[in-house]
Amino acid sequence: MIVIGFALGLDTIAVVIIAALVTALVSGIDFVSFLTILGKGFMDNRMVSLFFLTLPTIGILERHGLKQAAVNLIKKMKKLTPGRIFDIYLAIREIAGAFGISLQGHVQFIAPLINPMAQAAGKINSKLTALEVDQIKGRAAATENFGNFFAQNLFVASSSVLLIASTMKSLGHPVDPNGIVLYTFPVAIISYILCVLYNHVFDQKLLNQQEK
């Protein structure tokens, strides 16, 4: 249903709501009950949209030269590239994670800080195309996901470790939370090395594109 909607070139919001409507009607929910479920579902999920609260700050900073300041700062550190900024952020992210500090930082770190810095580093030598701007933005958001995914089990009292331990126990394979943390270390280290390589390849690609 969703795929058909997008294939027809319909607007995303329309596709989502139509998908909800069709699913509900097919499974025998009447229209009024559907409206109630839809309204309740929307109200119960308002916290997903809390990030709107950060937009005025980001807007004001942008107007007053956040990006220009990032460019100036990055220019002083000549060897910084978008990839290296991601490396540094990922390292901080994973180390903080090991101490139980979950940065969860798309809203707090990536949008206001890491993305503008990486964008600035990307255009020290030449201008970025719209595609490159989007690629850097995507990589910035992805870096947060890599850190979250591969390093969240480094802390023994994190909810994910406790979830794994309790689920495995209920399935009849008791595991020790400390053991989960221990086995997460190689995963975090290997994933960090892979991310550094990945970022390096990305920097090279950006550089090659800019030389052309």
Added chain:
Amino acid sequence: MDTLINNILLAFYILIGLFFLAAAIESWRDQSNPVRWGTGLFWLLFAILFCCGQWLSNTINGAIIIIIALLSLFKQVRVGHIRDLDEKVAQQTVKRIGNWIFLPSIFLAVLALLIAQFTNLGGQVGIGVAAIVSLICAQILTKANVKIVYEDTQRMVRSVGSAGILPQLLATLGVVFTASGVGQVTAKAISGLFLLEIIC
């Protein structure tokens, strides 16, 4: 504690509703947008959901979402014209305050973290409180007046546009899927898909 958290969150939602109201007003005033009435209505309906939805019946809230979907289906929603930023203002401010311009961003990140980590208020309240404190900090630093805050709020909300509200709608879709008996896993997978690529 839960009541307190819920009341704080409710205040935040009403505030977000006011942001949407600003976006609605400025969308209406945007003469260059051929579908400015539709776009304005689109934001107004979200403003109503966030400001008053708490006290409306969920059936009415659902009906409002259907109207929003119809506006979107008939392509009555467009970003329109967003005024360009003045490079000079940016250069002058950077010259004056230099790297202090990063302070609100750092405030936002660190404060959200501290509240989530060291209080019982939770991560959501943390993001909201940090957002407000960093806004005040940004205002003092840049000497931005209320008019600029309003201008930048509506500018950011409108440029993030419908993509910004999509994650919440996808989560809602997940709720409908669950109520209809479609596997919970599918619902979660879909609602997580777009979540945060949008805000950067």
